[in-house]
Amino acid sequence: MARKRKKNRKSRAGSANLPVNLSLEELEAQGGKHLRAGKYREAVTAFKRMLQQENRPEWLESLAEAYAGRAQGLADKGMFKEAAVIWRNRAESCHRFLAEPAYIELLLQTGQIESALQLIQQQRRQIEERGYLPRLRILCAVQVLAGEEAFLNLFAKDDPLRRDFPVAQAALRAYCSGQDVEMEQQLKAIPFRSPFRDFRQILNALSLLEIDASGAYGLLDRVDAGSPFHVLCTAIRASQSPAPDFLRDYQNMGKAERRFATALKGWSAEQLRLAQELRQLGDRPSTDRLLRFLLRNKEILGDEYVRESAMRILVFHPQGEAVFNKSLGQLSPFHRERIASLRLEEDGPPHEVFNSWYDACVRLDQPEVCQDPEVALTLALIKRRMTRQWLRSQPANRPVFAALERALQLDPEDQPSYLELIRLYREEDKLKDARRLLDQALSRYPEDAEVLTEAVETAIASSAFKKAARYARRTLELDPINPKVRDILLHSHLAHARKQVQQKKLMLARKELEEAANWARTEQALGRIDLAQAILELSDGNREEAHRCFLSGFERTGGGLAGRFQLLMEAGRMQRHMATVLKQAQLPKLPRQVTRDQVLALIHALSEADENEGMLIEALEFLETPLKSAAKLDFSQPEMERLCETWLRLEQQDLRTRYARAALKRWPDTPVFVFHQIDASQEMFIDLSTRDRRQLESAYQSARADGDMRTVHRIGELLDAGLPFMEPDDAPFDSFGFEESSESLPEGEELEHIIDMLMKGSGPPEVEEMKRELGPEGARRLLREILGGNFDPGRLDDILGGLAQPKARKQPRKKLTIDDPDQFELF
């Protein structure tokens, strides 16, 4: 170790050494250069060597400057003793005055109070003559406030230090004992030039801190960073910073500063200990460590807070339930099911999530329990949550409607739920229910623009166009710039006009089209009115006017492919033969090769079209030939993706295959196009070929590497679907697919036939399981009850009477353990 240290010292000395054979001029140049660069150690070496050869006053001056810089550098690093040694070398080698404030400060910094006192006493007169007294007074002011009152004796009785010290001390005592008025009076007696001036600012800031933090910081800002009182400012600021910042700063504080700042922050020793423990856990502690920390410190953090936070952790850390129960008591069944449901939401299949939430509700949804308004609200919120989760990926169905209706019974003051339910009923074509809900919503919110908008849409869906227009006008009275309603009105009048044309009520149809034009906001919309007008004119025998309207409508809706598409759609909506109308329209001929822009305009039109309109596919068939040849056009990659997505949405698999193939020629092995090409050409119920499977697997890896999770997911599903027959994971609530047909349950021969089908060979896994558990006859009886809509879990013994009872299972499957009659509704 000693050798090592010696070696280090040698090498350090060596680095400061300058070449031996340098001339004086060269040394002077080097010394000056080092001095200017702040390389004080090298500068000291250079000037010392120069002075050994020739004693020049300017070199001595430079050496003193280099020593002072070196001492300051060491002091900045906290090496006060070493800095004091350099300072003494400076005084000795350069014949400089030793008792400069910087040196006295170093003595104080190293705790050499006596030496400092003696030096000041000995050099008192020179200190004064050299003008060091003001700075020295401040240094001594700090000392006397710290309790070193001997420093007072160094100054005359009328010196500001001795004069102001009692006042500063009294002000400090007044502040500490909370006597602010007294403190203010004392501080007023401290003059501007007093050595206690900074202290006065700090005490003022401290008393202001409690009522005006930014004002207090303003006062602290006035204390110079070089002031020996500045340490108080640092500690005060640290104490006021948020807990994480405080803890970070705390690590770098000295003992006295820590005690001062912690006291000012108001933290007890216990709080500080906990905070430090927490800091050791890091910014992102593991769930287990976090849970244990919470439970260990529940007294100081508060039982309720810890319980609530710990339950959130259990969502991601089910293993923690045992320690939770041990520390906070058994988790209630409701919370266990709530936590399990939240956990399932992360990655569980939709029907399991729904059923899990359903289970959580069962205990609460009892007449005597849900009378409590908070329980009722809890139930309503859960029911809305479970339906929202379901609807993220699945279509609405009976259990969803039932849950939403129940939520409204429990919490009828929830306008968004009315809107959602009305919309869902309408989408599912359950218009009677939509109207029922709408009536309820309108009676509660008669002036609500959103409810009125739903009323408009529901009326249109019911073909009650006059009613729709009435609701729309009411909506616009409340919200004059409601673009949605304007569009709805436009479409309502258009739809009504078509109805009139079909019924040959042409005058009325004209009026409707005039009304529609009042609400049209775009060229597109006007174009569609023109096209409707054209067909009306045809019906009225006005061929010329019809031709004019066709051309105008065609141009306004984009011409080319898009205009043709809109014309065909309008013909379809008017229930006209598309080919005939297209011929009658006498549109300009479509060029042999359509352009890229024409295709993109059509894609835009298709994206706005309602794909549920039956005539859409028929209209598209007229454009198939130009669209096929357009696959080779120079589309960009995102455009090509959009095109493939459109063909997928519209189930145009031939077009999709062509476009995906063309894209793969330009961008080989691009995962999204590999997916489109194979998926589009894949025939149902036929396994993937080995080649396709390999290609998909490779695309899967590439997509994953690119972070394209959508394609990863799609390819994954395609690969899974390509396996031999599997039960779909996402079958809502059951595997039999009877959910939607439960309104007309099978019976008699039909029922027996279905049971026979299910029992034959390898049926659905659930049936196979029933057969295993209950035997063929037991399974048959159970199926008869379930499918016949008579199943009652309480009658299981009766149903299986005379047969072996189901075996006890370690983990009964949810689908077979229906213990609630309502749950059966899910089948």
Next chain:
Amino acid sequence: MQDPYLTLGVTRDATDESIHQAYLTAVRDCPAERDPQAFQSIRSAYESIRTKKSRLDYALFNTDPPTSADLLQRLSKGSQSQRPRVELFRELLRAAPRADKK
């Protein structure tokens, strides 16, 4: 998301009114133009717990585990700034030159 109760400095059983007051105080102390990020977290904290229904929703469905910052804030809760004793001033001033130069 940070615990909205801690962000607004209200208790778990706070009423609509007290939460609204706490929100107004918080946005006054931290206006959007001074610290947009802090303002946004105050705003979303308020939205999370402003009504009884939203508080219940938060309690039932929020799954954000407490962050270290939450817990530190929770630890500081109820701690009121205390005036240090004269001895602590003396201790710090005695160590002053050393402490501040570190």
